[in-house]
Amino acid sequence: MILLAIVLGLGGPYHHDASACLVIDGQVIAFAEEERFSRRKHHKDSRSCAVAAAYCLSEAGVTLAQVDEIAIAFNPAWPTPSDTCTDADLIAELLDPALFGHHRPRQVTVVEHHLAHAASAFHPSGFADAAVLVVDGSGDGVSATLAHGTTDGLKVLRQFPFSQSLGWFYETVAEHLGLGDWTSAGKLMGLAGYGNPDRYRLDFLTPRAGGYHLDLSRYGIRPDESVDDQYTDLRYYRRLKTAYATAYTDLGIPPHRRARAYTGGRIVPDTGFLPEHADLAASAQRLLEQCLTELAREALAATGATRLCVAGGVGLNCSANGRLASLPGVENLFVQPAAGDAGCAIGAALEVALRRGDLTLPGPAMTTAALGPAFTAGAVRAFLDDYGLSYRDHGDDLPTAAAGQIALGRTVGWFQGRMEAGPRALGRRSILADPHRIPTRDHVNHRIKHREPWRPLAPALLDDTAPDLIGTSTPYPFMIVARPATEAARTAIPAAVHTDGTLRPQTVPRDGTDPYARLLASFAEQTGRPPALLNTSFNHEAEPIVCTPRDAVATFAASPLDALAIGPFLVRKDRLR
Incomplete structure (x- = not known):
């Protein structure tokens, strides 16, 4: 045994x-x-x-x-x-x-x-030697960590206390602008692309060699203040939010509370923004990137490494990751796709x-986030039959049939294989559309996802054609690093190019056994355009990514999605009427 x-x-x-x-x-x-x-x-x-x-x-x-x-x-x-x-x-x-x-x-x-965050980034990176950067709101009293990963494991080099939190700084800007609580901080990244980063000087946070320094003394919190006893009961966090709110209000930007209306039984959020909102977002994004750059430079210099691993909630910031990937001295970047607290598992x-002694480093590189539940074709068929849904079994030709729907300008829910880890859909639980059509992007944001029109959608593309669209053959399997869009991308997939000229690609290996890769290839064959699709997570704004066939059907039924490709079956709304 x-x-x-x-x-x-x-x-x-x-x-x-x-x-x-x-x-x-x-x-x-x-x-x-x-x-x-x-x-x-x-x-x-x-x-x-x-x-x-x-x-x-x-x-x-x-x-x-x-x-x-x-x-x-x-x-x-x-x-x-x-x-x-x-x-x-x-x-x-x-x-x-x-x-x-x-x-x-x-x-x-x-x-x-x-340490759990750092291990989530370094241990599955496939690197034998790397600098490791962890930045989040806080955990166990720490908000940023620099570490060195080797075949012996991780050695912590430097840590920043929770009172110097970059994650909390960023989330308070989002909250001040009415984008939501800490769970909505990522919206700020999209809004930043519309603003002028030179308009506001947030001089309480200063990037400097070796990292950064946060000083909110003028708003009632001194950096040398002893606050450990205010951490676990959240007293410090509440004081911090009050201090930041005062700082942003002093810039002439009062707290914004977005109105919500009800139409047809659903909540319709206020998706507009003022120029000063976009400018504050842009200023905060650039400042965050500057601080992260200094931290990364310090980690690289201290370790002598040419590879960088990133985790922590701030590691979900695609724009900042793009900045880190372009730093001189960074030959390879690995960002844990489940960079937030969930990835700590x-x-x-x-x-x-x-x-x-069960793991030897370097271990195999993490190239897929498909680690969750999958469902057999029989289980899916039984569910569709139980709900009386009309469908067609396309067998192995399902990718061709789904690509045909997308080529006609329709939006498709895509439910295949094991569920992804992390907040980005990676071709297992996705909503897919034609990236050539900008109105389709707006339809996905407004009508399907019920979210702000200024939030970018990402492209999935076959890796052998990626250089034409993202300017590099470096694999980007997790849709977590922003890249400058090439002129070819601006022409061929404009709906996936953000207003700041970047895109957030997922590169997919060309593989005849992978339905997702075959879908991309078939779309290219049917349209004569590059093998690329607009990809966003299969859910609406208020729910997690779908997990089970039941979740997929419920979200499909409650949205204006045109078709559902689930297992080998294609369900079309025009055949359900």
């Missing part, structure tokens, strides 16, 4: 973005975010990872009792150092015993939050596997 080394990692400890990752013999077997099962975006106000963990275990056919070690990506005893946690109530909160035959693990291993599990 072969004995397996089984490690379960749990992420999202701060009552949002809970997740689970199963690693066996040093290899990631499964990963999923709890929100995909609870259908509550970011799984807010809960740290339970139970359903995601149950899925991961079922994928491998093992039980929780068979797991050798469970890792959590935070220290519940912070600021007291701790290697393990034996709090039975906390463990039961993370892993509901009712889902695991009433098995109750006696202890879990603690992996410090930023991957890092915690891999870090524990390394310590146990």
